[in-house]
Amino acid sequence: MPPRQGLDFERDGVDWPLRQYSRFVQTPRLRWHVQYAPHADAQAPTVLLLHGTGASTHSWRDVFVLLSARCSVLALDFPGHAFTATPAPAEVAALFSLPGMAAGVAEVLAQMGIVPHTIVGHSAGAAVACMLSLDGHIKPQRIVSLNGALLPLDGLAGQLFSPMAKLLAKAPFVPELFSWQAAQPAVLQRLLDGTGSTLDAQGRALYQKLIAQPAHGAGALAMMAHWDLHTFWTRLPALQTPLTLVAGDQDLIVPPSVAERAAASLTRQPKPPVTRLPGLGHLAHEEQPQRLAALLLAHIG
16 A cells, blocks of 8 residues: 555644744654754753654643743654654664664754753653663753653553554554544544543644544554563663653553652662652643643753
8 A cells, every 4th residue: 555644744734833843854764843942041951852652742832832931942753643754664663663763863863963951751752761861872961751651561461562553553554444433523532531631622633633644643553563661661770860750640541650660660769759740641741731841840940
């Protein structure tokens, strides 16, 4: 079948949040969509924002603006997500693996000449943030994990998840079928309800636009299919970068116990406390961006 066409920035990005900060960065392997707001003070710290599986820069839209008052802020779309290109077939396994995705982000940073002071990763983005440090690509002053997907699934689900994702990612028309189903308002609402978060109308409309595109769905599937969180979990205790763990009490996707286990696993002392967010779910940064921005700025200093 012909390559799936993803979101077109000139067509689908006309009213995209923070479009004025968007640009495209060409690295040796991929064309990335990024949003960058440099601070007027050249000495201001830079914060890198990494979204989770199936999301995009849009998920940081309000936090981005709030942080930009005191920091330079950079957000990007992961490979195959939103406006970042889908890797060529020969690069799929490399760029969609966890170490490969971290290496890809490092290529973007090198191309832009940016060294982040702090990396904030949501869900799967938190694992990428940690891998950037573990693999020696960059040495940020701090990593903030927001509802970080840092552990493999337990039991039978963990044994079946990656093989099933690999099968679905290769199956013809699966992303098209998923997008057709998920784009229906009732189905989308059930998916969002499953996060434990309540989004406003704009947030729901943006996710609907994303998941209606088969290429975006294929990117999310490929990401899940090529990740090895078992190996990552064995490496996480060696993380030396200061880690802040934040968990929404109502998160139905990554429960707060994941953050507690991640904190206990670290060999670095002192072990970080887990900041709990009462009443917030997996998409906490979209539910209460002011609360999240204030927390982040307190850690950035």
